[in-house]
Amino acid sequence: MKKRLCELGLTDDIAKEFENFYEDGYLGRVIAEYKGLYRVATEEDDILAKVSGKIINTAIDKSSYPAVGDWVVIDRINRNTGNGVIHEVLNRRSAVSRKVAGKQMDQQIIASNIDTIFICMSANNDFNLRRLERYISIGWNSGATPVILLTKIDLCEDLYRIEREIEDIAIGIDILYVSSFTGKGIEEINKYLIPGKTIAVIGSSGVGKSTLINLLLGEERQQVNNIREDDHKGKHTTTHRELIVLKDKGIIIDTPGMREIQFLDDADGIEDSFHEIIDIAKGCKFSNCKHDKEPGCAVKAAIEAGTISKERLQSYNKLKREVSFMERKVDRKAKSESKKQLILKNKKLRENKKR
Ligand SMILES: Nc1nc2c(ncn2[C@@H]2O[C@H](COP(=O)(O)OP(=O)(O)OP(=O)(O)O)[C@@H](O)[C@H]2O)c(=O)[nH]1
Ligand SMILES: [Mg+2]
Ligand SMILES: [Zn+2]
Known part of the structure; x- marks a missing residue:
């Protein structure tokens, strides 16, 4: 197999998909995304590229466009x-995505074909x-394995309390406590750094x-914020995603920090990150129990018993509520758009088959 593409994470599976479908064109991986322009790494070189007219014409939404991490034919x-x-754009094996609410609901791909997601939150x-819970649900949704990195532990006075709190909500997820300033915990990260495997780093x-x-790189490659901690609020230092x-x-x-307002998670991710509530809710008397005032509510009982916290249920x-609100909104939009999209999608499928 190609040496450089292997360093970029090429797998047999992707090579196969590429060979089965395409006779013309070369394989590359999107390593950066600027406005309307992509940087694609190939076996020989890094190339700036635009998308073809065909991609534009058949795009169903934002997620039809290439994203950082995608394997593409160039x-x-x-x-x-x-x-x-x-x-x-070859099939995505996994992807961190979020729904964005702009003029219309859209799915935005933050990074694709990843094996691990480092969810960073400072201590x-x-x-x-509560924000961490949201990131975890984005993490589970991606199809990759989420790992929590609690950063800046040098600034934390009560790490013990934070540890207890995180362990309660991050069931089944590895948690690392690190400081880039003192170097504490950095060793532990090494076991996730595996040749050919891709990690996406997300967080505010x-x-x-x-x-x-x-x-980790051993060089000052990525620009970091050098202003004093307190002055930094609200500014994004990293402005585009980069592999x-x-x-x-x-x-x-x-990745650039996400703004909280753009967190519109999928129902599936929520179910995953709150699976202890879902499990307990199986014991509720009514299957459609809202865990509010219903009699025989197992979740309420668990709160009283102290098994889960009230805040956790509220969150x-x-x-x-947010998800169902959004789904209704998307539904209305989707109805008017769906016919058009279906036609485009079928057309795309036919074209792919022909190849
Ligand atoms: N005390 C302390 N400060 C840190 C640590 N790591 C980073 N910082 C500081 O935190 C600030 C933000 O760091 P960045 O690396 O730019 O943060 P980022 O998450 O990449 O931010 P965006 O690119 O805006 O999403 C800088 O002033 C860093 O010097 C740490 O371990 N301890
Ligand atoms: Mg940054
Ligand atoms: Zn209930």
Whole structure:
């Protein structure tokens, strides 16, 4: 197999998909995304590329466009002749995505074909358990394995309390406690850095994602915020997603901090991150129990018994409400759009079959 593409995470599976379907074109991986332009790494070179007219014309939504981490078919492997053209996006094996509410509901791919997601949250005053729950549900949704990285532990005075709190909500997830400043916990990260495997680093702005990546890289490659901690609020230092190959340590994707407002999780992710509530709810008398005032509610009983916290249930209910609100909104939009999309989708399927 190709050496450089292997360093970029090429698997037999992807090589096979590429060979079965395409006779023209070359295989590459999207390593950065700018406005309307992508940087694609190929066996020979990194090329700037646009998407083909066909991709634009058959796009169903944002997620039909290439994203960082995607394996794509491109028309050249070196930059001898201007910008390249991306003709196809291979099936995504996994993807971190979020629903974005703009003019219309849209699915945005943050990073694709990833094996592990580092969910970063700082252990200082920004620590927020409810936000962490949201990130975890995005994590489970992706199809990759979420790992929690509690960052900046040098700034934390009561790590013990935070540890207890996280362990309660992050059932079945590895938790690492790190500081890029003191180097504490950084060793532990190594076991996740595996050649050919891709890690996406997500988390709010300013939690130290890029600082950590620079430390793992051993060079100051990613720009980090150098202003004093308190002045930094609200600014995004990393402005675009970028895939970086760590020598012999796999592949890592840096992302700009997400704004909370854009968290619109999928129902599935919520079910995964609150599975202890779902389990307990199986014991409720009514199958459609809202765990509010219904008699025979097992969840309420569990709260009284102290098995789960009241806040945890509130946060679960809140997320569920948001999701159903959004689904209704999307539903209305989808109805008017669905016919058009179905036609396009069928057309795309037919074209793929023909190849
Ligand atoms: N005390 C302390 N500060 C840190 C640590 N890691 C990063 N910082 C500081 O936190 C600030 C933000 O770090 P960045 O790496 O730019 O954060 P980011 O998550 O990449 O932020 P965005 O790119 O905006 O999403 C910088 O001032 C860093 O110096 C740490 O382990 N301890
Ligand atoms: Mg950054
Ligand atoms: Zn109930």
